[in-house]
Amino acid sequence: MTTMNKDLTGHLDFFFKPRSVAVVGASTNIFKWGSFLLVHMIHGKFAGNLYPVNPKESEILGLKVYKSVKDIPGPVDLALIIVPVKAVPGAIEDCIAKGVPAAVVITSGFSETGAQGRELEDKLMQRAREGGMRIIGPNTMGILSAAGNLSATGAPVFPHSGSVSMISQSGNLGTQMMAFAEDQGLGIQKFIGTGNEGDLDTCDLLDYLAQDPDTSVILLYMEGIDDGRRFLESARNASMRKPVIVLKAGRTDVGRKAAASHTGALGGSKDIFEAAFRQTGVIQAGSPSELIDLACSFANLPLPQGNNIGVITLGGGWGVVTADECAEKGLLLPDLPDDLIRQMDERLPSYWSRGNPIDLVGVVDLEFFTTGLRGLANSESFDAIITLGVVGTDLIVDRSARLGAKYSDMVDEQMADFISQDMANREFVFLSDVNRLIRKTGKPIVSVSLSGGSSRVHRISDSEKVVVFPTPEKAVLALAKLYEYSRFRSRAQQA
Amino acid sequence: MTTMNKDLTGHLDFFFKPRSVAVVGASTNIFKWGSFLLVHMIHGKFAGNLYPVNPKESEILGLKVYKSVKDIPGPVDLALIIVPVKAVPGAIEDCIAKGVPAAVVITSGFSETGAQGRELEDKLMQRAREGGMRIIGPNTMGILSAAGNLSATGAPVFPHSGSVSMISQSGNLGTQMMAFAEDQGLGIQKFIGTGNEGDLDTCDLLDYLAQDPDTSVILLYMEGIDDGRRFLESARNASMRKPVIVLKAGRTDVGRKAAASHTGALGGSKDIFEAAFRQTGVIQAGSPSELIDLACSFANLPLPQGNNIGVITLGGGWGVVTADECAEKGLLLPDLPDDLIRQMDERLPSYWSRGNPIDLVGVVDLEFFTTGLRGLANSESFDAIITLGVVGTDLIVDRSARLGAKYSDMVDEQMADFISQDMANREFVFLSDVNRLIRKTGKPIVSVSLSGGSSRVHRISDSEKVVVFPTPEKAVLALAKLYEYSRFRSRAQQA
Numbered sequence: 009m010t011t012m013n014k015d016l017t018g019h020l021d022f023f024f025k026p027r028s029v030a031v032v033g034a035s036t037n038i039f040k041w042g043s044f045l046l047v048h049m050i051h052g053k054f055a056g057n058l059y060p061v062n063p064k065e066s067e068i069l070g071l072k073v074y075k076s077v078k079d080i081p082g083p084v085d086l087a088l089i090i091v092p093v094k095a096v097p098g099a100i101e102d103c104i105a106k107g108v109p110a111a112v113v114i115t116s117g118f119s120e121t122g123a124q125g126r127e128l129e130d131k132l133m134q135r136a137r138e139g140g141m142r143i144i145g146p147n148t149m150g151i152l153s154a155a156g157n158l159s160a161t162g163a164p165v166f167p168h169s170g171s172v173s174m175i176s177q178s179g180n181l182g183t184q185m186m187a188f189a190e191d192q193g194l195g196i197q198k199f200i201g202t203g204n205e206g207d208l209d210t211c212d213l214l215d216y217l218a219q220d221p222d223t224s225v226i227l228l229y230m231e232g233i234d235d236g237r238r239f240l241e242s243a244r245n246a247s248m249r250k251p252v253i254v255l256k257a258g259r260t261d262v263g264r265k266a267a268a269s270h271t272g273a274l275g276g277s278k279d280i281f282e283a284a285f286r287q288t289g290v291i292q293a294g295s296p297s298e299l300i301d302l303a304c305s306f307a308n309l310p311l312p313q314g315n316n317i318g319v320i321t322l323g324g325g326w327g328v329v330t331a332d333e334c335a336e337k338g339l340l341l342p343d344l345p346d347d348l349i350r351q352m353d354e355r356l357p358s359y360w361s362r363g364n365p366i367d368l369v370g371v372v373d374l375e376f377f378t379t380g381l382r383g384l385a386n387s388e389s390f391d392a393i394i395t396l397g398v399v400g401t402d403l404i405v406d407r408s409a410r411l412g413a414k415y416s417d418m419v420d421e422q423m424a425d426f427i428s429q430d431m432a433n434r435e436f437v438f439l440s441d442v443n444r445l446i447r448k449t450g451k452p453i454v455s456v457s458l459s460g461g462s463s464r465v466h467r468i469s470d471s472e473k474v475v476v477f478p479t480p481e482k483a484v485l486a487l488a489k490l491y492e493y494s495r496f497r498s499r500a501q502q503a
Numbered sequence: 504m505t506t507m508n509k510d511l512t513g514h515l516d517f518f519f520k521p522r523s524v525a526v527v528g529a530s531t532n533i534f535k536w537g538s539f540l541l542v543h544m545i546h547g548k549f550a551g552n553l554y555p556v557n558p559k560e561s562e563i564l565g566l567k568v569y570k571s572v573k574d575i576p577g578p579v580d581l582a583l584i585i586v587p588v589k590a591v592p593g594a595i596e597d598c599i600a601k602g603v604p605a606a607v608v609i610t611s612g613f614s615e616t617g618a619q620g621r622e623l624e625d626k627l628m629q630r631a632r633e634g635g636m637r638i639i640g641p642n643t644m645g646i647l648s649a650a651g652n653l654s655a656t657g658a659p660v661f662p663h664s665g666s667v668s669m670i671s672q673s674g675n676l677g678t679q680m681m682a683f684a685e686d687q688g689l690g691i692q693k694f695i696g697t698g699n700e701g702d703l704d705t706c707d708l709l710d711y712l713a714q715d716p717d718t719s720v721i722l723l724y725m726e727g728i729d730d731g732r733r734f735l736e737s738a739r740n741a742s743m744r745k746p747v748i749v750l751k752a753g754r755t756d757v758g759r760k761a762a763a764s765h766t767g768a769l770g771g772s773k774d775i776f777e778a779a780f781r782q783t784g785v786i787q788a789g790s791p792s793e794l795i796d797l798a799c800s801f802a803n804l805p806l807p808q809g810n811n812i813g814v815i816t817l818g819g820g821w822g823v824v825t826a827d828e829c830a831e832k833g834l835l836l837p838d839l840p841d842d843l844i845r846q847m848d849e850r851l852p853s854y855w856s857r858g859n860p861i862d863l864v865g866v867v868d869l870e871f872f873t874t875g876l877r878g879l880a881n882s883e884s885f886d887a888i889i890t891l892g893v894v895g896t897d898l899i900v901d902r903s904a905r906l907g908a909k910y911s912d913m914v915d916e917q918m919a920d921f922i923s924q925d926m927a928n929r930e931f932v933f934l935s936d937v938n939r940l941i942r943k944t945g946k947p948i949v950s951v952s953l954s955g956g957s958s959r960v961h962r963i964s965d966s967e968k969v970v971v972f973p974t975p976e977k978a979v980l981a982l983a984k985l986y987e988y989s990r991f992r993s994r995a996q997q998a
Binding site: 037047051178179181182184187188231255257259266296325327330333334335336341359397404408411416418458460461462 | 531539616671672674683687724726752753756761762790821822824825826829831835854858860865898910953956973974976
């Protein structure tokens with residue numbers, strides 16, 4: 009197993025845990041990038057010293073402005089560079105003179121524009137390395153770091169703090185993923201838009217995240233890699249420690265052509281990448297939304313020890329759909345063991361299905377549902393559980409209660425409020441029970457809400473979360489991928 | 504081509520355009536099904552006579568209650584039967600005596616419970632047929648009909664009126680689909696939960712919808728079919744007239760087992776169904792949410808004449824992802840023709856990609872985006888267009904404006920409101936342009952919002968709608984399926 013160059017790890021800490029940050033090219037114009045960056049740093053509650061740099065201003069957003077990085081009194085760990093392309097070489101020289109060890113170059117107009125831009129970029133990166141500086145970018149949307157209270161992106165995204173870190177070879181797509189994470193309750197540790205990778209590249213950052221104690225899951229949006237052999241080494245090293253989930257874009261000739269015109273990166277053929285990913289234990293996501301869905305599961309659920317799935321549902325049709333999905337993704341639905349059937353016969357209403365899926369046919373009392381779930385989770389026959397239809401019932405109940413209040417004397421608005429709130433409370437109790445069962449049995453249990461929208465991480469406590477998917481296919485895919493990684497880990501440990 | 508029995512068509516109109524409806528088993532208890540049905544009929548603004556029937560009550564929700572169907576003064580076109588299973592035979596006898604031609608039997612406890620229930624069901628259905636009555640159910644969640652202002656379902660779902668009709672062999676899953684339709688802006692014409700299909704079955708209803716002038720798209724959730732040959736005949740007949748989109752559950756052995764315990768229906772093997780679907784022009788959906796996504800497209804977009812796709816994007820990464828998806832679904836991304844490149848060079852900012860996807864690299868002025876879109880839509884090289892990233896920008900702009908108002912003196916809340924509203928307006932103008940281009944060119948144009956959530960039908964006018972998807976993969980799948988059906992129709996017309 010390779011380990012990362014210790015010096016580089018230490019150096020990269022300047023990016024992700026800087027004590028002081030200079031925004032070179034800070035602007036008073038709230039509609040410009042130089043302002044966005046500063047606003048996002050402030051809104052993200054950066055705790056260190058923040059220095060706007062602009063030769064023409066004296067104060068921006070209440071902060072004292074410096075004419076040059078060299079004028080800043082204390083040390084500067086990280087420079088965010090957003091000046092026009094012609095001014096970037098001067099800014100880099102100033103940073104070298106000041107002894108700044110790390111810079112994120114947001115400015116575009118380098119190798120992505122052609123041969124001339126590439127020449128400029130190469131020269132600049134070489135100069136920075138000679139001067140002891142490492143660079144992320146140029147042409148990047150920036151970086152985030154929860155450990156560093158760092159919100160250094162052009163886009164206004166502020167995901168909750170968590171343990172999932174992402175490397176993205178597309179800034180636009182990557183920051184959109186961060187917006188999804190924020191919306192879906194997925195906690196993010198670090199985000200890096202790698203831009204043109206003039207200096208630090210995807211492999212450097214993957215090595216860094218592999219050894220980062222704050223990162224438990226690594227996401228990677230990848231269009232192309234220069235050194236395939238090195239990538240596979242880095243990926244395998246990382247996968248041995250924590251799950252690495254990759255969306256490989258440019259899988260097809262057409263996609264590759266689009267990728268080439270986008271970042272200039274070269275992609276490999278689909279077969280080569282898939283074989284390589286399998287060997288290295290990397291989990292493949294099929295789409296950007298899948299990347300986030302899988303991250304929700306890997307960050308918050310234990311790995312299953314096998315592929316025997318128990319399903320419990322409030323509606324038969326959803327059970328059938330889920331059974332099909334499981335079969336098509338290589339998961340098994342074993343029959344219920346006799347002792348479990350006997351046990352459930354004593355506790356469940358007589359019309360229960362006596363099979364897997366356990367179909368409770370719209371039972372109103374959630375206690376029965378929890379009983380069935382507990383039976384499945386505690387049985388040795390099952391490695392993971394899917395529950396269908398409880399979460400989201402509150403929407404239907406609320407609607408019925410409102411209609412009742414509108415048309416009947418039996419219910420008034422106050423009672424409708426009570427009924428709705430009561431159902432919402434019961435859903436929270438149910439998710440708390442799910443959480444307890446996950447912690448007790450060590451098995452992943454996922455719920456499907458059937459109420460539309462996106463996958464969501466629900467917070468039970470600071471350290472305990474459960475995952476709710478909007479559709480059966482997303483829940484099944486999550487369990488299939490958790491199982492795939494579980495097998496890789498146990499094979500790798502045996503080897 | 505087969506045509507439906509004219510008498511049956513006329514008879515089925517009693518279900519979907521009844522002039523008067525009796526709710527047999529209406530309840531004063533707002534927490535019971537007998538109340539739900541009545542409330543939903545009232546809330547759905549049923550325009551004909553509505554008669555609650557209950558021997559123990561005199562008034563429910565302000566309506567006069569009859570002791571028996573036989574006591575109702577005028578004619579009754581449709582009975583909704585929700586009395587306990589033991590009272591169903593009596594209720595049917597009363598309906599026959601009254602001359603009621605149609606009944607939806609919601610009550611469960613029939614063939615789905617075993618041999619005894621099946622015997623009861625068979626006898627009852629035979630008796631109804633002899634008495635001149637046709638029956639939907641038993642054990643159904645009910646029916647909807649926009650043409651009849653009929654909301655006769657147990658679940659509180661009230662989708663907008665439209666031209667998509669659905670037949671569902673699962674009531675729970677089917678009514679949930681109606682809730683999705685309501686949420687996503689998809690207009691629904693008719694819904695039928697077929698229940699146990701004791702009398703009227705999926706094929707009867709498919710034949711009816713095939714000739715229904717109010718229905719332009721048919722959705723079908725199917726677990727099993729008794730008479731495969733008849734189904735294929737009905738399906739082909741329907742597909743020749745309008746798109747039929749099917750979700751076949753019980754595709755796998757495990758799914759089939761779950762389906763057998765759910766409705767008792769027999770399913771066929773996946774290969775047999777897939778081959779049959781291909782022959783008959785039926786479009787397959789992979790999941791319940793896909794069924795609704797595809798309905799949004801088929802109901803609101805023209806069919807493409809070929810599979811040459813033009814893509815235009817605000818962000819390169821999304822273009823690459825979309826290109827991959829197209830390639831994997833059999834769609835082509837031809838190069839831009841030279842004259843289009845020349846034309847666009849004159850009108851677009853210099854950094855535009857000059858390729859397909861057209862990448863505008865985050866251009867702020869939407870006029871450029873519309874110019875590029877118009878160029879693609881008007882070019883003979885492309886049969887369909889995908890736009891990426893415009894819709895949903897308002898969320899990011901709103902956030903930036905709020906941050907500006909919070910931290911800068913340049914913007915106040917009023918100005919932030921204005922900025923957000925302006926962006927939302929520009930998105931509506933963009934979607935109106937998309938709509939105009941669809942009508943002018945006859946080509947399907949779909950947009951991807953990149954802002955999460957579900958697929959949505961946006962209303963431009965009463966008759967003009969556009970479709971916005973949350974992810975590229977959903978947009979690509981929609982175009983691939985539209986193209987699949989387009990090919991079936993042109994092959995069928997040539998034959």
